[in-house]
Amino acid sequence: MTKQTWTAAVSALLFVALAAVVSLTPVPFVSWSAGTTVNLFEPVDGQSRVEIQGVPTHATTGQLRLTTVSVTRADSQLTLPEALLSYWLSSREVLPRDAVYPPGIGVDEIRVRDVRMMDDSQSAAVAAALRAAGEKVVEYPMVTAISNGSPADGRLEPGDFVLKVNKQTVRTIADVRDAINKSAVGEAVVFDILRDRQALAPTMITVGSHANPSQPVVGIELAIGYSYAPRVAFRISPDIGGPSAGLIFALAVYDMVAPGDLLAGRSVAGTGTIAGDGTVGSIGGIQEKIAGAETAGATVFLVPAANCPDVLGLATSMRLVRVATLSEAIAALEDLKDPALAGNVRGCS
The missing domain is CATH 2.30.42.10 (PDZ domain)
Structure with missing residues (x-):
């Protein structure tokens, strides 16, 4: 073997070794992509996902889809190739890890935090929905x-x-x-x-x-x-946490308690935090949630007003509806049932 051949072989081996090290080294980023959706009006294990006792309820039609984001787990690491792939793909997003998982907080603490935020979100959602339906809170x-x-x-x-x-x-x-x-x-x-x-x-x-x-x-x-007098229980996978499903929880409770048929057979999805007074707040991963809802067949997507700048120019087959409060979401879904009023429903453009 000549000196040049030996040098080339060693260089190739070093390159391969270096590439392997780089490809396996974790980077301080997480990936977001479209997650699954959950139809709150679809039974799970033979039981309703939303169960209400202590107040008369009404039958619903259509689908009301809670949307999620698939995110790198707190106990997992993203490698450089994975981060680059997520950056290049239009259906994904790459964020600094510290922006999603605050430094100094352990995995168990993050899970407890997410569960607590989900519980708080459900409590506020029920209060907002019952108020909108005329129940005492x-x-x-x-x-x-x-x-x-x-x-x-x-x-x-x-x-x-x-x-x-x-x-x-x-x-x-x-x-x-x-x-x-x-x-x-x-x-x-x-x-x-x-x-x-x-x-x-x-x-x-x-x-x-x-x-x-x-x-x-x-x-x-x-x-x-x-x-409040009614008892409301949600059957949601423990893998889903955080506050971003508040608006959809509230709409589910309202549609079951209030007279009429809010969805009227349509497939509606959305996202947004909610306060007990019905105020809808912004969330993260809006584009990924829209992609997941479109894949699931939704035709209407409710966008928190504060997230509208994040979806400008986004191509989708769904009707994007801007909402700042639960009452606006209810009014928009009612108006969309009437072709004469549907044109007045405000979008994000």
Whole structure:
């Protein structure tokens, strides 16, 4: 073997080895692509995906599709070739990993976060839908988390509605904090709560805050919760998390509770977070969700108003409808049933 041949062979081997290392080395990116859709009006294992008790319900027709994004899992890594392929393909998107999975948060924490956001989304969706259907909904400060070993540990539970603190009626999170602050560190406070519709009055002894030892705390986190007469349950795969299905959950509950037939046999998809007052918020992966809905055969797609700039110029066979609130989504779906009114339904262009 000549010197030139030996050099060429070694160079080729080094190139192959380097290429193999590069192709297997993880890069700090994740890939988004079109995910599956879930028809909330299609039974699963013989049971309804949306079950409502305690209020009359009505039959529905058509399909109401929750949309998802297929994303690189938190416990997986994207290699350079995979990242480049996702970047070049029009149906995919590449994002910095830190933008999707905050650094310093473990896989289990991410899963707990996603489940919590899904639960919060469903609660807000039910409240917004019942309000839109004319049902009574009451807001209360609600316990969402309890610190281990805190005064509230074993006395309060996530989901408890707080009605009073030391006999003082509370209606907001600030009211609860103000009522606790009226006690000194080491004094007893009594919470009047509703748990599973049962009235309870647990007592706990305040301790000093870690940040300010003179400030009394009981070790709870609070958010606004919603109380209503109907019982609503969603049967959704635990693999689906996050808040982006709020609008579709709300429409499912509304269509089942309100008289009439909102979908009228159509296949409708959409996305968007939702607040208890019906406000629809923006989400990520809108183009991927539109692609997934189109593949599933949807003819109408509800786009959060804040996401409209993300779909300008996007080619799709579906009717894209801009919505900023649940009431706008309901009105648009009603108008689209009437050819005389369909032209007035606002899109994103």
